[in-house]
Amino acid sequence: MTATTPAATALSGTDTVLNPATGAAAGEVRWTDPADVTGVATGLRAAQREWERRGAKGRAKALARFAVWLGDNRDEIEKLLIAETGKSSTDAAQEVPLLIMILSYVIKVMDKALVPESRPAPMAALAIKKISVHYRPRPVVGVIAPWNYPVANAMMDAIGALAAGSAVLLKPSEQTPLTAELLRRGWQDSGAPDVFAVVQGAREVAEAVIDNSDYVQFTGSTATGRKVAERAAGRLIPCSLELGGKDPMIVCEDADIDLAAHAAVWGAMFNAGQTCVSVERVYVLDAVYDKFVAAVVRDVQALQMGAGEGTHFGSLISDAQRAVTERHVNEAVAAGARALTGGECPTGPGSFYPPTVLVDVDHSMACMTEETFGPTLPIMKVAGVDEAIRLANDSAYGLSASVFSRDISRAKDIAVQLDCGAVNVNDVISNLMCTTAPMGGWKTSGIGARFGGADGIRKFCRQETVVVPRTNVGAGGNFYHNSLKALGRANKMITKMALSRPRRTAK
Structure with a gap:
């Protein structure tokens, strides 16, 4: 059994986490074998389907119960925060209220944010179609969190992903692993389904999270953020990075x-x-x-x-x-x-x-x-x-x-x-x-943003366009079974509509 070290890249077994202010033991962590992350993600994918089917209102109830748990267990959370980070009580007291505030806001807006949007037809010839855009959650969102705010930075993005209907695979910093386990316990104790999992480790586990996620949210240094983006790009999955600042x-x-x-x-x-x-x-x-x-x-x-x-x-x-x-x-x-x-x-x-x-x-x-x-x-x-x-x-x-x-x-x-x-x-x-409002960095401070109202939930979704007929009149006008003469008339009409000047609106 050894004390955790930030320089470690391969961690195994069980370690003691030390308080950097006092050197006292804050607790013990069991590191995740990187090979086991795939199994954890598979379980999340299976549970995510039912989580999505609950709809925004059903998910909001689970998030509300978690918010109540956070308030009821604030003292225990802050005590652990101080023990594993060396924070003052003044600093530790900021994180749980911030999370509850974010939860309160998300619960109020998530239903409206995820309602399918109707889109107008681009020209009169397509007025026979009804166009809508649906927001479908990415099944597994990987959150790689830093050590400076083990509660807030671990969950402020996870909340938006859970609201969207995604499952969340959280990897906290290897320097502050304990608080994440407590948050995971709180999610379970509040009666929520198994769509929130925690894996523990350093670089190899972080890489496994990226390799088994459909979207990655990373908060940390610019140097590490570049590596996260490169690995995500190799799988053609999106990522959002909040990186360094000056x-x-x-x-x-x-x-x-x-x-x-x-x-x-x-x-x-x-x-x-x-x-x-x-x-x-x-x-x-x-x-x-x-x-x-x-x-x-x-x-x-x-x-x-x-x-x-x-x-x-x-x-x-x-x-x-x-x-x-x-x-x-x-x-x-x-x-x-x-x-x-x-x-x-x-x-x-x-x-x-x-x-x-x-x-x-x-x-x-x-x-x-x-x-x-x-x-x-x-x-x-x-x-x-x-x-x-x-x-x-x-x-x-x-x-x-x-x-x-x-x-x-x-x-x-x-x-x-x-x-x-x-x-x-x-x-x-x-x-x-x-x-x-969005919170995001320019230049080497990151790409993408967290928060942003409805966008803070939709960022974890894929857009799906659904086009349905308003009427069967005119259906199949361009299909091969029509005569060349009919196709010519249809193409001529569409071209004329596309090139026509828009009508002036009355002032």
Whole structure:
């Protein structure tokens, strides 16, 4: 029996999962043999047929019972979250309510989202046909989830797939396997059918999930996302990827400085900075730069770091992740940056790194160009808004961003010049709550999107067009049994209709 290691690619038997903040045992995991994934997927396919036949209303009842289970068992879930991730209780408390909110929304809209849509005939000659588009679920959706939010990131996509009528094959991160097992138990305890399964492991198991799924939802690093896309493409199955980010914040000279500072600190330090849409770099107009930096330092100095209760954020997931953060800070300081807070690894147990504010930074430094995924906040002075926009867009990533200004119209104008999937005005991370809108990355931050209202459910479906006759009059007009003269008349009529000018509508 060994402790889990993020470097492992072939895992077998049983391992002990350790709390990265304390080193204490959080529980045990039994790894899945990659060869067994096919059998698990086969079982899901068999159960999925009945799940689809239930219809949206029937599936909504099962999802509602699962939402109740989540609420009733929130304390147990959060206790396990803290034990296997080293989160603070403040951070752990965010995940279950977010899931319940998503479930509540999906349950309300799923029936309407999946109703077949009528489509008009493209020309009068086809008015004898009734055209409808049906949304049929992909049988098995593979969800490969990351370690930073073991509850939310595991289930926020699975909910849409289950609502669509798909079965879900979940592979959580090998660093946080325990919470997924608890969620699976909750699905069973709520009386739902066997259309949600969990397999445990590293790369080989992830590959087996892709090889046995009809659609893949992956959340994680850009490097791994490329490999997922390549393997999915080899099977000609679609995938949706939410990948890395280096999210910028722009602070204008007319911003509410205290609000912007509070947002920057929370957006950068929440979950120890291990959030795909965290604030990873800030561009501040020179007129308010000193005031903003002072406010940020003030807020950061009030933060308490530690595991469990009474702290603002906990440890990083591993020493390897802490090493990335440490490298970014050390390289920046060596190149001329200054750490106004933090900047050094603390002594003692746990993969902790202190909240670190960096100034005198530029784009020659990794802390401004590479995803850190740690509790750092590099701040750069800029001469004007145009420079801030240029620097914000000077990135391989494009997940989300934020703009702070008292002039909302001006802030919106800046927002639509930023190359990313979402922009928050006078706030950070709030787009995660906007389930009616798509959340997706540009550039190397991903392809596809999660959420998006009805689209967040339909993405797990295949479109099926059904064309039925309104009348038998004119049926078979183009068939071979007709005379050449009749076919000529039909073709002439269709050509004339296709080339005719549309009628003008009355004003």
